Every structure is written in C-alpha cells, then in structure tokens.
Amino acid sequence: MNRPRSAGRGRPLLYTSYAQDIAMFNTPGKRWGVAALFALALLAPFAFNDDVVLILALALVAAIGAIGLNLVTGYAGQVSLGHAFFLGIGTYAGAVLGGDPEATRALAFGLPMVVWIPGAGLVAALAGLIVGPLATRLRGLYLAIVTLGLVFLGGHLFKEARFITGGIGAGRRGAALDFFGYRFDQAGPLLGLDLTRAQKQYVLALVLLSIFAVLGRNLARSGVGRAFSAIRDRDIAAEVIGVGLTKYKVLAFTISSFYAGVAGAVFYSIAGVVEPTAFNLLLSVQYIAMILIGGVATISGSIMGAIFIMTLARVTQEIAHYIPYISTQAIGGGLINVFQLEAILYGLLIIGFLIFEPRGLFGIWFRTRNYWKGWPFSY
Amino acid sequence: MSPKKRWTYLPLLLVVLALVAAGCRAAEQEMQPPEDQEQEPAGDDDAQGAQTDVGVTEEPCPNAVNEDNGCIYLGIISDLTVGPFAPLAGPITEAQAAFWRRVNEEGGIAGYDIDATTYVRDNEFNAEVHNRVFQEIRGEVLALAQTLGSSPTLAILDDMRDDSIVGAPASWNSAWEFEDVILESGANYCFESMNGVDWATEQVGTDISLLHIHFPDDYGNDAAAGSEIAAQAHGIEYSAQETPPGRDQQAGAIEAVVSQSPDVLFITTGPQEMVEIVGRAAARGWQGLVLGSGPTWNPALLGTDAAPALEAMYHQVGPWGTWGTDTAGHQAMRDALGDVSEINDGYTAGWVWSYPMRAALEAAAENGDLTREGLLQAVSALTEVDYEGMLPNEAGNYADEPEQGAFRQSIIAGVDTESETGVSTIEDFFTGPTAEEHALDGPCYELG
Numbered sequence: 001m002n003r004p005r006s007a008g009r010g011r012p013l014l015y016t017s018y019a020q021d022i023a024m025f026n027t028p029g030k031r032w033g034v035a036a037l038f039a040l041a042l043l044a045p046f047a048f049n050d051d052v053v054l055i056l057a058l059a060l061v062a063a064i065g066a067i068g069l070n071l072v073t074g075y076a077g078q079v080s081l082g083h084a085f086f087l088g089i090g091t092y093a094g095a096v097l098g099g100d101p102e103a104t105r106a107l108a109f110g111l112p113m114v115v116w117i118p119g120a121g122l123v124a125a126l127a128g129l130i131v132g133p134l135a136t137r138l139r140g141l142y143l144a145i146v147t148l149g150l151v152f153l154g155g156h157l158f159k160e161a162r163f164i165t166g167g168i169g170a171g172r173r174g175a176a177l178d179f180f181g182y183r184f185d186q187a188g189p190l191l192g193l194d195l196t197r198a199q200k201q202y203v204l205a206l207v208l209l210s211i212f213a214v215l216g217r218n219l220a221r222s223g224v225g226r227a228f229s230a231i232r233d234r235d236i237a238a239e240v241i242g243v244g245l246t247k248y249k250v251l252a253f254t255i256s257s258f259y260a261g262v263a264g265a266v267f268y269s270i271a272g273v274v275e276p277t278a279f280n281l282l283l284s285v286q287y288i289a290m291i292l293i294g295g296v297a298t299i300s301g302s303i304m305g306a307i308f309i310m311t312l313a314r315v316t317q318e319i320a321h322y323i324p325y326i327s328t329q330a331i332g333g334g335l336i337n338v339f340q341l342e343a344i345l346y347g348l349l350i351i352g353f354l355i356f357e358p359r360g361l362f363g364i365w366f367r368t369r370n371y372w373k374g375w376p377f378s379y
Numbered sequence: 380m381s382p383k384k385r386w387t388y389l390p391l392l393l394v395v396l397a398l399v400a401a402g403c404r405a406a407e408q409e410m411q412p413p414e415d416q417e418q419e420p421a422g423d424d425d426a427q428g429a430q431t432d433v434g435v436t437e438e439p440c441p442n443a444v445n446e447d448n449g450c451i452y453l454g455i456i457s458d459l460t461v462g463p464f465a466p467l468a469g470p471i472t473e474a475q476a477a478f479w480r481r482v483n484e485e486g487g488i489a490g491y492d493i494d495a496t497t498y499v500r501d502n503e504f505n506a507e508v509h510n511r512v513f514q515e516i517r518g519e520v521l522a523l524a525q526t527l528g529s530s531p532t533l534a535i536l537d538d539m540r541d542d543s544i545v546g547a548p549a550s551w552n553s554a555w556e557f558e559d560v561i562l563e564s565g566a567n568y569c570f571e572s573m574n575g576v577d578w579a580t581e582q583v584g585t586d587i588s589l590l591h592i593h594f595p596d597d598y599g600n601d602a603a604a605g606s607e608i609a610a611q612a613h614g615i616e617y618s619a620q621e622t623p624p625g626r627d628q629q630a631g632a633i634e635a636v637v638s639q640s641p642d643v644l645f646i647t648t649g650p651q652e653m654v655e656i657v658g659r660a661a662a663r664g665w666q667g668l669v670l671g672s673g674p675t676w677n678p679a680l681l682g683t684d685a686a687p688a689l690e691a692m693y694h695q696v697g698p699w700g701t702w703g704t705d706t707a708g709h710q711a712m713r714d715a716l717g718d719v720s721e722i723n724d725g726y727t728a729g730w731v732w733s734y735p736m737r738a739a740l741e742a743a744a745e746n747g748d749l750t751r752e753g754l755l756q757a758v759s760a761l762t763e764v765d766y767e768g769m770l771p772n773e774a775g776n777y778a779d780e781p782e783q784g785a786f787r788q789s790i791i792a793g794v795d796t797e798s799e800t801g802v803s804t805i806e807d808f809f810t811g812p813t814a815e816e817h818a819l820d821g822p823c824y825e826l827g
Contacts, residue, residue: 051514169596171530
C-alpha cells in the first residue's frame, strides 16, 4: 500500500485515515517503543536478584488488576472502591480450582492453570455482573460508598468461609502454577535457559500481562471503549446518542472484575499464602492509587502505576537505610525506627506525587515525549 | 539522521543493555554464596575449623564484640510497625538482640560472634510481605532467630525446608511441633488450654460449665481445641465463642458471659479484649474463675478500672514464668536488658525462644558443620536444651517424634500487685492429666 509519508513517519496528531487513528500502535514510535520496553522487560529477570524479580513479578500481576480497575473507573468513570472484593473472589476461586489438594487442608481441586486462571476470572466476573446493576442506579460518591460496602461484605465472607480461606491467621496456599505438568512455581529449565522460581514466575506474569494489556487496549479503542468514555464524560448525553447505560455499566463492572479475578488468583499463587484479612479497604485504595499515580484511562499508566506502588516499599527501604542515625535503629530506641520511616516515606511519596504530578506517571511520559517531539524548539 | 537509520541502532542498544544487565545480576549474585554451595566437595573449611556455607563469614560482625571472631548472621522477620503484634514484637526482637549480645560477650560460639541485628525485617503481619522480605535475606543468613506469625511463616515454610533454614517461631502453635525446621519452645496453646482446664477442675471441681471466648484466628482456635478436649475428658459442660479483635468489639462476648454465666471463663484474646470482657461482665454481676492464655496479660491492666475484678478472678496459663521469676535465665535477661521503659513479657518470650538456637549452633559447631544442613542435623539431634531454668531442659527435645518430644508443661500465674509484671507464679510447671494422655498425632488446629 502506498501510504502517505507522514503516516509512515508518524507525524504526531496527523492522521490520514480513521484506521490509522484507532490503530493499536498508531505511530512507529509507539510500535518500536513497546517492542523495546518488552525486550527490556524480558531482560529484567536477568538484571536483578531473585528478591527483586519476585517483587517485579508481583507488580506485573498487580498491573493486570490495575488495568481492570482502570477500565471501570478510568475509562467508564464508575468509581469503584470494591476492587479488593473482586480480587478476593478471584483469589479464592483460583485457589479452590487450582490449589494442590495435598498441600492444603482447605478445599482444592488441583486443576491445571489453563482452567483456574480463566475460572478465577469468570467467578469474579459473575460477582461483577451481580453488582453491576447497582451502578446503573448510582454514580459518583454514592457508587463509591456502595462498592465500599462490598469490601466489608467480602471481609466477613472470607473470614467465615474457613473451609475455603483457611480462616484468620492461618490462611491457605494459593493455586499451583501448573501448566500441563510444567511448574512455573519451581526452578527449572525454560526455553533452554535454567531459571530460578522467581524468574519463571516473572516470565509467566509478563506473558499474562501482555495478553491482558493488549485485550484491554483493544477494548478501549473499540466501540465498547468509546461507549465507556461517553458514559464517563456525560452519561445523559451518552444515553441520548444511543449508548445503553445499563448494558455498558454492567459490562464495565463485569470485565473489570474478570481482570481483578485473574490478577488476584495469580498474585497469591506467586506470593504463596493468602490470609482472609488481606482483602481490606487498604488494598482497594492501593489499586486506586495505582491508577491515579499511573494515569487515569490509560493502559500503560495502569502498568506504570502498579509497578510504582509495588516497588515503592522496596525503594523506600533502600532510601531509609541511607538516612544516618535512624537507619541503625531497627528496633525500639528513639522516636522512630527504620521501618516506621519506611512507612512515612511511602505516604510522603504518594502525597508528593499527586501534588506535583497530578496526571501521574503517564503525565511525566507525556511531557517528556512532547519535549523531544518539538526538540530543539521545546518552548 | 534518517528515521530508518535511527532504528538500526535499536538492536545494538538492546544488546548493550542486555550485557550491562546480565553483568549486574552476576556481580550481585557473586556477593551472596550460591545456593548449592553445600554440594561443593569440602565447603569452606575456615580458620575456626568448622565447615560453613551461607550466612557465616570469617570477617567480624558489624559492631562486633570480639573483633577476632568470625560472624554468624541470623535473620529476624517480625511485626515491627503496623501489624497487630507490634507492641509485643518490638520487645521480642530487642530481647533477642540482647540475648545474642550476651552470648558474644561470653566469647561467642566456636570462634564466631552472632549477629541478629543486621538482617531484621518488618513483615507488617502480612504473608506476602513476609515472603518478599524473606527472599531479600534468604541468601544472607544461616538461620532465622525469629519468624513471627503463622500464615506469614507458612508462606516461607517450603523455602525454609528446601534450603534447610531453621527458624525460631514467635508463637506457640501446635502445628510447629510437626515442622523439623521450626525451633519452638514451651507448651503450645493447645496443651496450655488443657492444663488450664485441668487446673480449674482442681480448684472448682468438674460439675461446672466452661465458656471459652477466643479470637477467630489460629491462636484462638488452637487454644479452643485444647480446652474442648479437656472439657470432654472431664465431662464439663462446654461452649466456645469467637470474638473479633478490638476493645470496642466485645459486646457480644460480654453478653455471652453474662447470659450463660459460666463457672469458668477461658479467654484467648489480647490483653485489651480480655480486660474489657472480664471488667464489663464483672460490672454486670458475673463471678467465676477466669483463665487467660499466655498472651492475655499486660502489666498495664492493673491500672484500669477492671483491676479489682482481675485481682479477684484472673489467672494466666503461661508457657513459662513471667519477667520477675527467680531463675538464672530470668536474672540474666533482666541484667542484659537493663532498665527497660515498660516491662512486658514479650522480652521474656524473645529471650526464651533464643536458647534452642544457641544450643543448636553450639552442637553444630561441635560437629564441625556450621552449614545450614549441619545446623538442621544438629537440631534434629537435640534432646535437651539448657534454658537456664526458664524451662526444664527436656522442653528442648527436637529429636523425638512430636508425641514423645512435645513439651506439655505450663505454669499458672495469679495477679500479684507486688510483682513488676502484675502476676506471679502460683503453680509451677505441671502437666495436667489431659495433656499427659493426649495423643499428639496431628496439630490441634491445622495451618494452610
């Protein structure tokens, strides 16, 4: 096809066809950029030690959940504080379907990964489908409060359903990462490379995230995604132009919950053990923070935000240990110890971020890109 | 530069990045001993003569007491900030630091100082965080001087078994009796409850009713399992009720005490919940014998309005004597810790839990094998541990099967306003008939 030169070069904001406008990678820069990032991501497990690789693997899985929350809250504008509930439902669905019956006393069927990952998503999606209609009657803060209720409902359910969750304090093991007999939760060879357990978990997380990120991006740029945005920007106007509010709000909750379910199940199978009090309001807030810090209504922002939040604890830990005097106070002693300092730094970083960069990590990227786009005439 | 040409640099850039990245990991990994080092022909035979692998260096510890000694690193993963056990975990960790400082001041173990302060991590009482920080120190420590929490410890148990890393728990779950890598001390919650109920029947007979109010977690359920076994053995009318943590959450528990009016009330909660339940129930006219599991007491309780009720009714069933007890070990602990701002039996627990680790390290050094594998073998050959009188020596039996090896003795302490911790021993170490006869063929309350 004889494309206009500008299309091939990817002049920003100059689109010569509709197909080009909505293409997944609408500029070569994006195409190559994503390829380079993916390559970097593949190298990461070889660049860091296993403890960091484990954190990164968990971050990539959390990113799946963050994309889910961004679909319902960022794209469709339905504020949900109930994400922890859906994460919990998915986690336990996954653990029951895929848990190793010999390794846990809680209910477990030992099904393979190809069954329990979609299964966890489907069970959570079902919960989303049931909750979704609430969103058609409420919006804004009222919806936030109702979804908040879900977290408490879930908290009670998880505590009481001891045959599934193992009970408070005791907990249960997550699902086994068993792909037709190939274990992603044991060290061993993968594609000719001898990998540790954390490295294999990371690779699995990266593959899953790639799949779900592409699906999410496709959803966002399709008719469904545009309907979501229309509802977010003005729901009455959306209805007037023929967007079915009930249908799309319920769809947003269902899809978001599917993402949450998958993320929860895989997250806790990597983390090892899940305890029923984990799915509290704090977890929901953490996911909200991921999409706020990353960038609302962006897929790449969800991923950046998840990586930021999940690695922040480790980063603050490294920083805290460089601060003189306090860094040696592991226990007791003075006003604060190094662990309390970590917690304070964590809070300060989030506050600082939202004050100085309200558009999130995506905003930083956006400005960097614009700077170089106009370079050397940046102003 | 034409756009085409610009992109030709990309693969080159990636290759460079790949090389840098690979170099990074390799360089870092070299700093930690590889995991399979113990399979090397002779291991490291160092100056002190013992074979070593991970977490033992010939260089002195940071802030070493004996500059000429090598260093054995022990990790601690505790609940140091936001978790529910932070008020106890701080003292536990401090006492362990003091314990090992004392060992070092006495010359260390076989030419090594022991460091239990460099690799201290906070688990926020969260299994996922526990696993994360464990991976961080996994390649740096010989063993864990403390791994706090049941579900958190469960999250790393497989890795501990794989790497032969032994660890001292910071709880008294009956499940730990069945784990080779866990160095538990004292009677578990389950035996503790059995002994408590047996003791109560001696005081008030068996024609009684017993209500056990407990936390809904592993601690509460392990204890409740024990009291139920004992109640059945004695033919006591038994009921149990769960209560959530939080002083303001006890209305249901108080109502249960007042309406059921049991002769004996067993409580397995934290101190705040216990004082609320006993104080309020007493204010509404209930009277009876109160038994609390070890962690239900706190000296500050005597300053509350409920103090008269506690003085009249409360008894603590504990795994060992409280802070002020007169034994050589208790004295050493008090001397080592000096003036602590607030006396708390977290200190006592942290101190006692360290003795088996010391005994295991000494035994391993004597065998000339201070590798992880060697330490685990030393643990599984331990038939007794010198607790300096804080526990009988046979409490440190890790060699026998749980049925023979598990320690079943508890003590009963009563409120004593003269004592520094507000309680003092009224019945020294004893095994009740129920615990004596109980066949320990599995944990009272299983984890995971």
